[in-house]
Amino acid sequence: MTDRTEPAEPPDDVSEVSHPSRLLSAAVGGNRRALAKLLTMVECGGRPGRAVAALSYRSGREAATVGVTGAPGSGKSSLVDRLVTTVRAEGETVGVLAVDPTSPFSGGAILGDRVRMQDHALDPGVFIRSMATRGHLGGLALAVPEALRLMAAAGWPLVLVETVGVGQVEVEVASATDTTVVVVNPRWGDAIQANKAGLLETADVFVVNKADNPGAAETRRHLEQMLDLSVPGPWRPPVVDTVATEGTGVDQLWAEIRRHQQHLEDDGGLRLRRRRRLEREFRAVLGAGIERRVEAVLAGGELGGLVEDVVDHRVDPYEAADRLLDTLQRR
Amino acid sequence: MTDRTEPAEPPDDVSEVSHPSRLLSAAVGGNRRALAKLLTMVECGGRPGRAVAALSYRSGREAATVGVTGAPGSGKSSLVDRLVTTVRAEGETVGVLAVDPTSPFSGGAILGDRVRMQDHALDPGVFIRSMATRGHLGGLALAVPEALRLMAAAGWPLVLVETVGVGQVEVEVASATDTTVVVVNPRWGDAIQANKAGLLETADVFVVNKADNPGAAETRRHLEQMLDLSVPGPWRPPVVDTVATEGTGVDQLWAEIRRHQQHLEDDGGLRLRRRRRLEREFRAVLGAGIERRVEAVLAGGELGGLVEDVVDHRVDPYEAADRLLDTLQRR
Numbered sequence: 225m226t227d228r229t230e231p232a233e234p235p236d237d238v239s240e241v242s243h244p245s246r247l248l249s250a251a252v253g254g255n256r257r258a259l260a261k262l263l264t265m266v267e268c269g270g271r272p273g274r275a276v277a278a279l280s281y282r283s284g285r286e287a288a289t290v291g292v293t294g295a296p297g298s299g300k301s302s303l304v305d306r307l308v309t310t311v312r313a314e315g316e317t318v319g320v321l322a323v324d325p326t327s328p329f330s331g332g333a334i335l336g337d338r339v340r341m342q343d344h345a346l347d348p349g350v351f352i353r354s355m356a357t358r359g360h361l362g363g364l365a366l367a368v369p370e371a372l373r374l375m376a377a378a379g380w381p382l383v384l385v386e387t388v389g390v391g392q393v394e395v396e397v398a399s400a401t402d403t404t405v406v407v408v409n410p411r412w413g414d415a416i417q418a419n420k421a422g423l424l425e426t427a428d429v430f431v432v433n434k435a436d437n438p439g440a441a442e443t444r445r446h447l448e449q450m451l452d453l454s455v456p457g458p459w460r461p462p463v464v465d466t467v468a469t470e471g472t473g474v475d476q477l478w479a480e481i482r483r484h485q486q487h488l489e490d491d492g493g494l495r496l497r498r499r500r501r502l503e504r505e506f507r508a509v510l511g512a513g514i515e516r517r518v519e520a521v522l523a524g525g526e527l528g529g530l531v532e533d534v535v536d537h538r539v540d541p542y543e544a545a546d547r548l549l550d551t552l553q554r555r
Numbered sequence: 556m557t558d559r560t561e562p563a564e565p566p567d568d569v570s571e572v573s574h575p576s577r578l579l580s581a582a583v584g585g586n587r588r589a590l591a592k593l594l595t596m597v598e599c600g601g602r603p604g605r606a607v608a609a610l611s612y613r614s615g616r617e618a619a620t621v622g623v624t625g626a627p628g629s630g631k632s633s634l635v636d637r638l639v640t641t642v643r644a645e646g647e648t649v650g651v652l653a654v655d656p657t658s659p660f661s662g663g664a665i666l667g668d669r670v671r672m673q674d675h676a677l678d679p680g681v682f683i684r685s686m687a688t689r690g691h692l693g694g695l696a697l698a699v700p701e702a703l704r705l706m707a708a709a710g711w712p713l714v715l716v717e718t719v720g721v722g723q724v725e726v727e728v729a730s731a732t733d734t735t736v737v738v739v740n741p742r743w744g745d746a747i748q749a750n751k752a753g754l755l756e757t758a759d760v761f762v763v764n765k766a767d768n769p770g771a772a773e774t775r776r777h778l779e780q781m782l783d784l785s786v787p788g789p790w791r792p793p794v795v796d797t798v799a800t801e802g803t804g805v806d807q808l809w810a811e812i813r814r815h816q817q818h819l820e821d822d823g824g825l826r827l828r829r830r831r832r833l834e835r836e837f838r839a840v841l842g843a844g845i846e847r848r849v850e851a852v853l854a855g856g857e858l859g860g861l862v863e864d865v866v867d868h869r870v871d872p873y874e875a876a877d878r879l880l881d882t883l884q885r886r
Contacts, residue, residue, distance in 0.1 A: 509873055535830040542605055545840040545841040
């Protein structure tokens, strides 16, 4: 960990240490290119990805994770950038995972556009990485938890996850963290849109960013009203006003994130939440595996056009399901 | 079909004709107790339910279906009652399926409470039935499409499906029809709640019921604004004002439902919608079958406490999924 306070100086050429466990040792020792390579392996899935996943899983290390989501243009990147500054001012190291389900590019590609993040690009206490849809079976919803475990295994105790939009995958990704921050703007309908995207249920902290714009008070009131309407739990998401471009309110946001993490630790919710996430992940992996096998049977033609037979009323759905399951088990 | 214009007079004791195909013949001949018995078989699932499902599937007959959903107390029952009056005034026969996922009771139990429906109880051109969660694998989301096919096979060309609430199952059930009617009231937040429940995407027709109450114009405006914000399609859901208790606006509602069904027929959407529903149903049946087998493996103990092993970091999710799939295929 102390290596990370020095500018990254790869101890050896990464291409020569392609075995996952040697790469992980290098990553733990502060080799950023090794970590980047491991993350690409996770992203691309397949056999190497799986070896990396098993390795980081066995390390047993877990990072504190914070997801930041909200509509495009709401200022998530600026907020994350400012949060990094705040965290670094406290002397902690921090990883950032920028997730874009709509992009086939990752790593340097998007990163080049993240101009604001350049302040941190040379800081060895910050590791920034973009992730996009590559070959991973199950997509980003499954690749991201693996990436987070890998970063934890490599010695990054805190990771911020930023998503580009509020589609189903983004919300899934952002809510698969310890603390989920939902960013809205003072715009008509923004609170409603957040609600519609299912964010009300997943948000642990709300941010009204660009709070110096007209309508901020109304947006905040909308959020509070919607929170009033929801089922009360032990934690009521606070609503924080920020102006990310000027850094206003970011320290308070960080304090609320910390308060939420403390709350989770105090009432045992953190362990429970992580266990539930793991169980959900296991079932998702299982579902993806089953789906792959089912699609293979359907595509294999052994059963003819089974789906067509159903929709054309030649075979009833139960008969069709039985035929498929029998074929699946005989394989 | 002509038998139905006569008061139901069972041709023979239903208990003696328990074979599904004989029951169905009796139901087609206008025997209401035979149809009721078949519906109970569908509801309870298992082998008899499956035989009934196959039988109605093979008939190939389909009913025009209209789902009516909305928050409890929004006046769905009154609306459905009035719609039945309108349909009967046009000389058509109509079935009503009242679906309650929260109740273990069906048939007569809930029906006794449906005081308003008593006007139609003696009308041989109306068949009313409540459905609740019984033994059907896959629950009401799978039992209702089967019940609708059965009613179509028994010669009921139009069925209204009423759900009690706006939970996920209710929305699923109501939207598995040709035309989905969403009922809201002039209450603060009702439009937002409808949006939250995912009803904006599934509604073909909106109803602001109790439109003589204050706030009706605002609720209507909220709905129109949310429709403005959604992705435009070939059909924009109309918003109809009604006062169901007085019958106001019900004829217009029926006209809009008819207009939607005409629209679906004209642009080929009806056939496509029904095929998609069938494919979804097949995949749901398949999913339920797989889940049952997976749970059997997990419960069987052959793999020990596999889920516990995952959440306690002893086995990684991929390894666990593989072990389970292998066990499943060896069975």
